[in-house]
Amino acid sequence: MEEGWGNPFITIVNRSDKSIEFIMGEHYPDTVFQFGHSISVGPNDQRDYTYYLSRTKLFKKYPIMQVFAIDTENTTLAIDTIRKYHLYERYELTKKQLEENNWIVVYPKE
Known part of the structure; x- marks a missing residue:
């Protein structure tokens, strides 16, 4: 099944005591924070993050996936x-790191 809108892209696990906003960075290698x-x-808590690009398409476009947490x-x-x-x-x-972690991103970084 091809991922995309409506399908989980990654799972975000928030292990902090605050609500955190997670933003996909679309302009790698530009690493400047911006809202999106x-x-x-x-x-x-944890939530699945859906995204308009599939995992395959994202990693064809960029070698690195970046996510901002605020x-x-x-x-x-x-x-x-x-x-x-x-x-x-x-x-x-x-992509390799995400595959090794079963497409789970943990906040704060471990």
Whole structure:
């Protein structure tokens, strides 16, 4: 089955005590934080992240998948403030890393 909208792309596990917004970074190798398609995952919870590109198509387009994680309390701040104070965590993941972790991304990084 080809992945895409409506099908899980990755599973995000939030092991923190805060709600976290996860944003797929679409401009690798540009690693500057910006808002885009995102999902919110509550404290000590997990959610499947669906995406418009399949895993196959994404990794044909980019060698690295990047995901940004930001505390939902900070999502109302100006983007320049978020960038200046680095109020996010960035993940750079290869297809091999994701396959080895069963397509699960854990926050905070282990």
